Amino acid sequence: MSTDSLETSTTPAVESIDEPLLRATGLQKYFQTETGLFDRFLGEPTHVKAVDGVDVAVGERETLGLVGESGCGKTTLGRVLSRLYDPSAGTLEFDGEDITDLEGAELKRLRKRVQVIFQDPMSSLNPRKTAGEIVAKPLEVHDIATGEEKQERLAELFDEVGLQESHLDRYPHEFSGGQRQRIGIARALAVEPDLIIADEPVSALDVSVQAQIINLMKRLQDKYGLSYVFIAHDLSVVKHISDRVAVMYLGKIVEQGRKEDIFGNPQHPYTRALLHSIPRVDGKRKRHESLLEGNPPSPIDPPSGCRFRTRCPEYLGDECADTEPELRAVAGESGTVAPPERVEMISTDGESSDEHAIACHWLGKSSERREEQDPMT
Numbered sequence: 214m215s216t217d218s219l220e221t222s223t224t225p226a227v228e229s230i231d232e233p234l235l236r237a238t239g240l241q242k243y244f245q246t247e248t249g250l251f252d253r254f255l256g257e258p259t260h261v262k263a264v265d266g267v268d269v270a271v272g273e274r275e276t277l278g279l280v281g282e283s284g285c286g287k288t289t290l291g292r293v294l295s296r297l298y299d300p301s302a303g304t305l306e307f308d309g310e311d312i313t314d315l316e317g318a319e320l321k322r323l324r325k326r327v328q329v330i331f332q333d334p335m336s337s338l339n340p341r342k343t344a345g346e347i348v349a350k351p352l353e354v355h356d357i358a359t360g361e362e363k364q365e366r367l368a369e370l371f372d373e374v375g376l377q378e379s380h381l382d383r384y385p386h387e388f389s390g391g392q393r394q395r396i397g398i399a400r401a402l403a404v405e406p407d408l409i410i411a412d413e414p415v416s417a418l419d420v421s422v423q424a425q426i427i428n429l430m431k432r433l434q435d436k437y438g439l440s441y442v443f444i445a446h447d448l449s450v451v452k453h454i455s456d457r458v459a460v461m462y463l464g465k466i467v468e469q470g471r472k473e474d475i476f477g478n479p480q481h482p483y484t485r486a487l488l489h490s491i492p493r494v495d496g497k498r499k500r501h502e503s504l505l506e507g508n509p510p511s512p513i514d515p516p517s518g519c520r521f522r523t524r525c526p527e528y529l530g531d532e533c534a535d536t537e538p539e540l541r542a543v544a545g546e547s548g549t550v551a552p553p554e555r556v557e558m559i560s561t562d563g564e565s566s567d568e569h570a571i572a573c574h575w576l577g578k579s580s581e582r583r584e585e586q587d588p589m590t
């Protein structure tokens with residue numbers, strides 16, 4: 214497909230979700246770095262721009278996959294979206310309510326609706342508590358169940374995630390990695406949330422166990438109508454669970470769209486490079502293995518203009534260095550498969566949308582050059 218056939222507009226694709234469960238607009242999270250004597254003398258604190266102006270939305274019963282290399286800000290974004298971290302700037306809406314500055318009892322109420330699953334269940338599960346005590350905690354904190362009712366609920370939750378009642382009295386170290394993640398899922402599920410932010414929930418697991426956990430999460434989504442933000446550094450992991458995918462690079466979303474479009478018709482050079490780094494089944498890598506060379510630059514002092522330009526195989530010169538590309542909607546002509554039912558449920562008019570959005574100067578500028586160099590062919 215030629216980029217000439219792509220219509221562009223200034224409307225971000227996230228606006229195509231009429232009433233998202235969660236919407237972030239211009240979200241930022243900066244961390245102040247440790248300052249040395251010199252900096253203190255100059256009085257200019259430096260910041261890690263971990264999340265630097267992100268627009269994303271998650272619909273009801275939808276899974277948004279969030280991918281990008283290590284250090285690009287995925288965990289920080291997940292923590293801000295769940296309000297574990299306060300944003301430095303931007304706004305967050307949940308179910309139509311502004312949750313950007315929630316505190317105290319209001320924030321506690323939000324915790325009941327938005328839960329988090331962490332990458333390393335071992336470090337997120339208290340080693341001195343039994344699995345039963347760990348999953349019971351949210352039931353107690355949110356006054357959901359006590360006494361016999363609590364025991365019944367625990368047994369139900371353990372059964373729901375594929376654990377047995379006899380596991381209730383065991384300690385985290387007595388479980389396998391996959392079982393520990395099931396405890397983390399049961400803990401998140403205990404409060405009957407609407408949204409779960411899952412931060413690399415399967416990255417530490419063997420491939421076969423990864424599939425079991427992903428299947429469990431999909432089953433729970435169907436049963437309870439859950440929405441997920443599913444974070445992973447590997448595109449292949451989000452492929453099976455996501456309805457839409459957002460690709461993050463150095464604190465920014467560079468491309469987002471329906472899974473079918475991101476995988477079948479990636480537009481941003483970074484997305485294309487990430488796709489090429491997915492290992493093949495035979496263990497070899499695809500052609501153009503070197504598409505993504507080196508490491509991302511520091512988020513303390515990101516490159517001017519497009520942040521990806523220092524590693525971009527499509528680098529255009531001054532334009533990329535001088536101005537920062539904005540995320541803009543492109544009307545797809547992907548010819549890809551019909552979207553899953555869930556996506557249709559969140560669209561404005563019940564019709565599926567082909568929209569997807571990218572932030573790149575290259576779009577529509579060098580289609581011929583790109584077609585010549587197309588690494589996907």
Ligand SMILES: Nc1ncnc2c1ncn2[C@@H]1O[C@H](COP(=O)(O)OP(=O)(O)OP(=O)(O)O)[C@@H](O)[C@H]1O
Nearest residue numbers: 244261263282283284285286287288289290446512
């Ligand atoms: N509390 C913090 N204080 C200072 N810098 C931080 C803090 N947390 C994260 N960072 C920095 O913010 C950037 C983004 O980190 P983050 O963990 O969000 O990325 P990530 O994409 O989740 O990476 P990974 O997959 O390795 O966890 C990194 O440069 C990281 O060092």
